[in-house]
């Protein structure tokens with residue numbers, strides 16, 4: 001049974017692997033020269049880097065399982081660290097190796113620079129959210145949610161707002177409180193301690209999933225058509241025709257801005273948020289106290305220590321930084337970091353449509369279409385999450401299982 005997957009990002013990869021593992025003859029079409037989409041490895045000046053710094057969580061269960069399935073070992077490929085939120089003002093919240101939820105309670109109660117009254121109030125608030133199953137009575141912004149809860153002190157500025165920006169790529173004033181609550185539910189609110197862990201890639205994104213998946217798919221007989229942008233999907237009486245080949249079913253796993261050209265009924269009019277990653281190379285002795293740190297009041301909001309003196313500075317969402325050209329941005333960030341030596345190399349990578357704007361009440365298209373043999377996948381179709389790798393992977397697995405139910409088991 002021939003099945004087409006259009007789009008070789010993490011959603012399309014997940015769908016192709018699931019289908020192939022269950023016996024389908026899969027063809028994966030990808031417009032770009034390699035797999036990975038918005039989370040891919042790039043080679044620049046002889047260095048293996050990412051198109052943008054990514055951070056994963058222990059809660060990304062389906063992503064980690066998919067990696068294992070194609071032979072990529074998360075235990076070797078990630079530096080797994082219990083969550084710490086550290087910033088340039090001296091604030092520190094570190095989760096210990098205790099079972100959940102003790103780890104979160106201990107982390108909160110030992111957070112630096114926060115008074116006891118605020119800590120207890122926050123612990124009480126978090127307990128209430130948990131008891132309500134992380135469901136909000138109504139949609140609102142994260143800022144409104146925090147206001148309502150009286151979360152107006154140190155933890156708002158040093159913990160909730162930075163976490164919101166990191167998870168939703170939107171400031172609290174514009175971000176959906178329900179989506180943020182969903183992220184908290186599966187991380188800080190999880191009953192598994194390891195779900196709160198930070199997973200910092202030791203290798204480029206290509207080696208985490210796209211490359212191992214490409215080898216696995218080819219070894220299992222799947223076809224991968226790179227540099228092939230599908231222009232049209234034609235429904236015929238016998239199936240679905242794509243690029244001259246007849247398929248029994250298809251999964252459209254493009255980014256939201258591209259779905260409308262292939263399936264107009266699912267066209268989206270989302271707003272988007274950019275992310276820039278500025279790589280700065282210092283001497284090998286330069287390292288940060290913890291591999292991930294937050295910089296309040298600076299342009300580079302998160303700094304990731306990639307090892308051997310390479311720092312990745314992340315600029316999330318729209319902001320003043322967009323006015324700088326690449327050279328000025330790199331110079332500004334280097335000055336903000338104030339390292340004891342000058343950077344010997346830099347590279348700025350801007351992704352203009354890194355994520356859809358996860359604002360309150362955003363309507364997301366259904367993954368089912370009016371055609372029972374065509375399904376949608378992609379981060380934007382996983383309505384429980386903002387744009388994340390885990391949402392993309394889960395959406396791809398779901399679409400593949402629907403195809404299996406619809407076509408493979410009842411041809």
Ligand SMILES: Cc1cc2nc3c(=O)[nH]c(=O)nc-3n(C[C@H](O)[C@H](O)[C@H](O)COP(=O)(O)OP(=O)(O)OC[C@H]3O[C@@H](n4cnc5c(N)ncnc54)[C@H](O)[C@@H]3O)c2cc1C
Nearest residue numbers: 007009010011031037038052054055230354378379388389
């Ligand atoms: C800089 C940056 C940082 C991020 N940081 C994080 C992070 O820390 N943690 C996290 O979880 N998430 C992060 N994200 C979000 C995450 O990368 C995305 O949610 C995820 O990669 C989306 O995957 P996808 O498969 O849904 O879509 P995409 O990756 O967009 O894949 C769609 C693919 O479809 C292809 N395509 C489009 N049209 C066609 C066509 N007609 N024919 C064939 N192919 C087509 C495209 O070329 C593309 O490869 C970040 C994103 C960016 C850009």
